[in-house]
Amino acid sequence: MTLTVGIIGAGRIGRLHVDNLKGLQQIRIKGVSDVAAKHLEPWAMEKRIEVFTIDYHELLNDPEIQAVFICSPTNTHAAIIKEAAEAGKHIFCEKPVSFSVEETEEALNAVKKAGVKLQVGFNRRFDPSFRKVSKLVQEGEIGLPHILRITSRDPQPPSADYIKDSGGLFMDMTIHDFDMARYVMGSEVVEVFAYGAVLVDSAIGEAGDIDTAVITMKFANGALGVIDNSRRAVYGYDQRLEIFGDKGSAQVNNNRATTVEISTNDHVKKEKPLHFFLERYSQAYMDEVTEFASACLENHEVSCNGFDGLQAERIARAAKRSLETRMPVSLKQAEQPGTHVIR
Template structure:
């Protein structure tokens, strides 16, 4: 069996999660892991049978046995790591967002194209079976011509203020998943963005210069409309829903729950809360995204979520932030020029 040998750059929560999932795929061998601090990782690396644990990511890039790297380090490091990995001839899986700068992302993707390697961006929700079903119903014409897309995405608890300061803001950190999902489900580009936001959950988030509650409306090139609602705190759990409405009908993807049991008595009707957070909600999606990345590399096929997809989601996030600041709709076509200036 031909195997894909991988190196992981960044061993925080998401990096270690990927290691767990990658080791479930027979065609993958995780050889090396790098992080700026590794003392606390030694027993973990031994348990996971990682061959190389290092503080120098360049060891991974210079290792001829490594076919691809996973970039799971802080966002501010992504663009340069992509360039270096591409120059070293490694295929690349990069967590979202590619960067906080549209210009930096474009430069990094240009190097990927020049090197002829693959890059997949970690928008794991594309691999969720519920959302994939919604997309297929649109593509098959089951709901007819799409008119309205609704996405609800609400976290169970807010992040701390320190995280907020380095996150890139709600639109780049959280809503960017929904921007990608909107393009994925509709199979149409966003042409205009209007965003409204406020601080209703935690004053510390506002003090850190961000918002925690938002409504974003989208106009698509195919004429359809989209609505996204976000909150940093849904007290009942991780709220993840999608609805598509067209001229032939509608389809909804509801929350995943621990069970589908609904109990009805004279006093009340109850069912399980939504799964608590993204690690539980998207377990299978995380596994499927790395499995499909490996397959694309081994069989030389297209990846499911490209660098261009990552770029477009960033552009929408930038447009949303600008719309919030200016209090008016923003055309996506203006974003590259705005960011460059």
């Protein structure tokens, strides 16, 4: 069987998915759309894209296309999800689904009504190390979880222009960590307390955001969690995790180009962490699209669905409110009236 797909958005992540999907025998990329189609024509020709258009509706209206990858800017995600669902397409959408919990709820209800599949691009769930830790927790290997610690730091900050449209640190960067917290702990976050500062780049503060944060969390199972974020770690992409329970602990450390460690009389040295997310999560990106294709072709559930996307956004909104109020905020306190989502 073959799954025929269309890619909406040919930025960095859209082009990455094209490369990964090209490596899967069960996938046929029928078309790609991007508002800058004319500038990307040489790339499209090199990749032998059958249909390359400025209008994504051409992909939604194509009866051969069974699924779409939404890799466009976040402020377009919810609307395209609703249109794609109405067109009967299965959907893979990059995170977050939207900047508004209410918009995300509407999109998820459209997906539910249409009976199509929706997978949200939280690629870290597919990292072999994080998957193993999640399994260890589920199987009781470390006992009853007590503390979760996540460190997530980028090698350099994005531009101020990017910050203005990013949705803020919690929605753009920490949202991966919020999802990872739920995934590894196997329990919902019920309360957060966020501290934030501008310590890396004053332009980020001038754009109305922070670049450094520490967030504490309470989980429904009684455990506690801590996330620390920075937009700049001078030594590389810092991605570490530890979960501690009453029977022991499990840790995930940074990936490096090699595991060689040099010890001499003068120093002990090892290589820096891999530079950024494309290198660090290359296998995870491949595995997530492989699993999505399998879910569509074999008609089974995706492992990272719209509800997971919604919950991460809810935590991000609570964290933002906590930063603003300087108080702990429960997810219930952060909720606003919205439509009911059937899980």
